[in-house]
Amino acid sequence: MVVGINCGHTIAGAGCGASGIINESGHTRRVGYALAEILKSSGITVVDCTVDRAASQEEYLKSVVDAANNRMLDWFVSIHFNASAGHQAKGVEVYTYKGRKYQDALAICENISRLGFENRGVREGSGLYVIRRTKAKAVLIEVCFCDNREDVRNYQQIGGESVIAEAIYAGLLDRVENDGIPFDEYVGAIAVRDWQKRKIILPSVVVAQAVKESGWGTSELARRANALFGIKQNGWTGKTYIKTAAEQKKDGSIYKVENTVWRAYDNWEQSIIDHNDYIASRSTDGGRTLRYAEIIGSGDYKKVCRGLQHCGYATAINYAESLIHDYIEKYHFDRFDET
Numbered sequence: 114m115v116v117g118i119n120c121g122h123t124i125a126g127a128g129c130g131a132s133g134i135i136n137e138s139g140h141t142r143r144v145g146y147a148l149a150e151i152l153k154s155s156g157i158t159v160v161d162c163t164v165d166r167a168a169s170q171e172e173y174l175k176s177v178v179d180a181a182n183n184r185m186l187d188w189f190v191s192i193h194f195n196a197s198a199g200h201q202a203k204g205v206e207v208y209t210y211k212g213r214k215y216q217d218a219l220a221i222c223e224n225i226s227r228l229g230f231e232n233r234g235v236r237e238g239s240g241l242y243v244i245r246r247t248k249a250k251a252v253l254i255e256v257c258f259c260d261n262r263e264d265v266r267n268y269q270q271i272g273g274e275s276v277i278a279e280a281i282y283a284g285l286l287d288r289v290e291n292d293g294i295p296f297d298e299y300v301g302a303i304a305v306r307d308w309q310k311r312k313i314i315l316p317s318v319v320v321a322q323a324v325k326e327s328g329w330g331t332s333e334l335a336r337r338a339n340a341l342f343g344i345k346q347n348g349w350t351g352k353t354y355i356k357t358a359a360e361q362k363k364d365g366s367i368y369k370v371e372n373t374v375w376r377a378y379d380n381w382e383q384s385i386i387d388h389n390d391y392i393a394s395r396s397t398d399g400g401r402t403l404r405y406a407e408i409i410g411s412g413d414y415k416k417v418c419r420g421l422q423h424c425g426y427a428t429a430i431n432y433a434e435s436l437i438h439d440y441i442e443k444y445h446f447d448r449f450d451e452t
């Protein structure tokens with residue numbers, strides 16, 4: 114993994130940050146370099162996209178983007194501190210391209226807000242040059258307001274840059290555990306909420322499928338496409354991810370299908386909801402009959418697992434029995450059905 118870090122603004126002159134109670138340019142560097150140290154010590158390659166001096170604001174922005182686009186980055190992270198006209202605004206906010214609510218962007222915002230800052234959320238950042246022009250997935254973090262008394266006091270009390278850097282790091286990487294919430298509990302909470310609302314597919318089965326298909330959230334599709342279930346494109350108009358598929362024939366032999374197109378999402382919750390939408394609406398005859406009609410709304414996990422298999426959800430020949438024995442019964446996922 115390669116992460117580009119931009120400590121926002123030049124040090125002085127053109128492109129310089131806000132003055133505030135604390136100096137923005139100074140603290141973007143403290144936070145950014147603390148984050149770089151943490152990333153490096155976990156074996157992640159860091160590319161410094163910080164520009165200390167520039168003749169103009171335009172030259173500054175262009176130099177940052179050039180530094181970022183010079184390398185193949187998985188992430189471009191720009192660190193800032195906010196300021197407002199009346200010095201009253203406070204809190205953390207994160208900008209992404211088109212305001213995309215990436216799992217990691219949401220986690221960064223949440224982790225920083227848990228340190229005592231108001232959570233202003235993930236916002237539309239397409240208007241920001243460094244978001245729009247960098248090729249990598251980009252996030253611009255406004256840690257807090259450097260001109261607001263409460264925010265600055267809190268920033269200093271919690272331990273400043275090192276604590277903020279840890280919060281950002283956890284957001285960027287701690288995706289499997291989701292802030293300490295185990296993967297099955299994370300998926301279970303969303304599956305239960307959707308079951309109570311729409312009664313499509315029993316929560317224990319959704320959790321078992323997510324755990325089995327994504328390897329507890331660690332698979333390539335889970336990490337790179339936020340997809341917890343291997344659902345192929347099948348009429349999907351959203352974004353996609355291309356990767357080889359492994360299929361199984363009825364005689365048990367495995368064959369590979371290269372360049373398979375999979376559905377991709379901004380975050381795991383979208384993947385779970387889309388999985389349920391898919392079960393509720395999948396039809397191979399233009400909607401006259403629903404492929405999974407026999408399992409929709411059923412409260413019997415064995416019936417649901419076997420129905421998924423028999424209706425053609427997966428080609429793996431032991432799919433249903435594996436969901437039942439290796440997952441639901443082994444980890445007691447039926448606890449999610451008792452609501």
Ligand SMILES: [Zn+2]
Binds near residue numbers: 121122130137193194
């Ligand atoms: Zn700034």
